[in-house]
Amino acid sequence: MTLPEEKIDDLQEDRVFQAGRPRSEKSRKAILDATRKLLTHMPLSELSIEAIAKKAKVGKTTIYRWWPSKAAVAMDAFLEQPGVQNIVATTSSASEAVQRQLESLIRQLRGQNGRIIAGIIAESQGNPTVLDLLYDKFLKDRVSPIYDKIDEGQKNGEFKTGLNTGIALDMLVGPLFLRVLSGDHGIDNEFAENYPTQALFVLKN
Amino acid sequence: MTLPEEKIDDLQEDRVFQAGRPRSEKSRKAILDATRKLLTHMPLSELSIEAIAKKAKVGKTTIYRWWPSKAAVAMDAFLEQPGVQNIVATTSSASEAVQRQLESLIRQLRGQNGRIIAGIIAESQGNPTVLDLLYDKFLKDRVSPIYDKIDEGQKNGEFKTGLNTGIALDMLVGPLFLRVLSGDHGIDNEFAENYPTQALFVLKN
DNA sequence: TCTATAATACGATACGCATTGTTTTTAACA
DNA sequence: TGTTAAAAACAATGCGTATCGTATTATAGA
Secondary structure, three states, X not given: OOOOHHHHHHHHHHOOOOOXXXXXXHHHHHHHHHHHHHHHHOOHXXXXXXXXXXXXXXXXXXXXXXXXOHHHHHHHHHHOOOOOOOOOOOOOOHHHHHHHHHHHHHHHHOHHHHHHHHHHHHHHOOOHHHHHHHHHHHHHHHHHHHHHHHHHHXXXXXXXXXXXXXXXXXXXXXXXXXXXXXXXXXXXHHHHHHHHHHHHHHHOO | OXXXXXXXXXXXXXXXXXXXXXXXXXXXXXXXXXXXHHHHHOXXXXXXXXXXXXXXXXXXXXXXXXXXXXXXXXXXXXXXXXXXXXXOOOOOOHHHHXXXXXXXXXXXXXXXXXXXXXXXXXXXXOOHHHHHHHHHHHHHHHHHHHHHHHHHHHHOOOOOOOOOHHHHHHHHHHHHHHHHOOOOOOOOHHHHXXXXXXXXXXXXX
16 A cells, blocks of 8 residues: 555654755746746747757756656746635635636636647646646636535525536636637636626526 | 638638648548557657657658647647537427536547547647647537526526536536546546536536 | 866767658559 | 749757766765
8 A cells, every 4th residue: 555645744743854955946946937938929839848948048857857748847837926826815705705716717718828738638637647736726626616616605595506516616717728728819818807797697586 | 811710711711622632531530540549558748749750651741741849739629520420409498408508518528538538638738739620620619509508507407506507517517527636537437427417516506 | 366177068079870751663462 | 925833952859778977876885
């Protein structure tokens, strides 16, 4: 039997002493920076590890040592940006919570960022590993809370009943990703402004 | 100045007499057949024109001559199947029409077929041409009618008002593609059975 | 305190490899 | 004569690994 991942992490965190040369924070940042910059000019499908290494002025091996795939690099590059941290404010009502979380998700998926996620989704279609990565590092924290709040609202009477919670979640979140995958326009101003309200309108009533 | 594409098509269609060796229907079918078979074993991302040519026993050039990309081949292979033809039955009510169209779309996107479309969506993320192809050959005929029927139902009182039609469409269709892109399970039995009803429940009041 | 040693990370380079898309050439057919 | 088709040659790319010399750290021992 293997240890749960959390336990392993704990052990590693506990080990204060670390022999050997420590990982270079400078390289790490250079790699993520280069990735971000390259991804403004090209889709993830055209990005290569080699190109990242060249632009970041690091060895290819350094990248391979720390990331299993270019999608993983892109994911970290995406996450390590101001504005994509998922801050969930505590709210009084489930309605408010859902609305806030949708707004937050929309912010994170707009413009350039959306294109990165779209690329990762694309990559995930022929690579289950990337699909897991997408769920673990992005979706889990951002979508599950919405599910919980929908459930809460249905139970406390804020939202109408008769709608399957899972399906309701898909109906709220689906359109966001549909937009993200729909090319140039993606999530435009109009959508960003109106969507959360419309979503709530569907849940209530 | 170049002619509009339609004009060119017309000219070619008008030319009843066609000099030279006619295109081989046998090769065409062999190519689409091989593509379908290969796509049951591998994702579109791993499919290569070479592999198709080899399996279909045709030259690579034959494929390149008639299709601009492997996604285009996959799209034709997908469309040329019994069961994906989009038959829109005339119905009395908008509700019924929406339900039928959703059911039809779900049928077309289940199982193996869904994986092909997922692959094409993936491919479309680094290639605008494929995105257009996806819209022109698949989405346009299947999604636009739903929009029209939602609109109709909102106007004739079958559906509640206050919901933006475009957003409503996204809410109905988004979950389908979300499922298709979500890996193994995709559109499962439970979803297929319940979804159309739930969707209508949202539109109605 | 100072020094040696082990451990780890780094950038650079090269390699073998697989693979693909594309072009050219030649043959087949109407 | 014109078009299609097959085969072969071509060009390019990127991947993943291995290796090399060097740099940076912690620990052990003097």
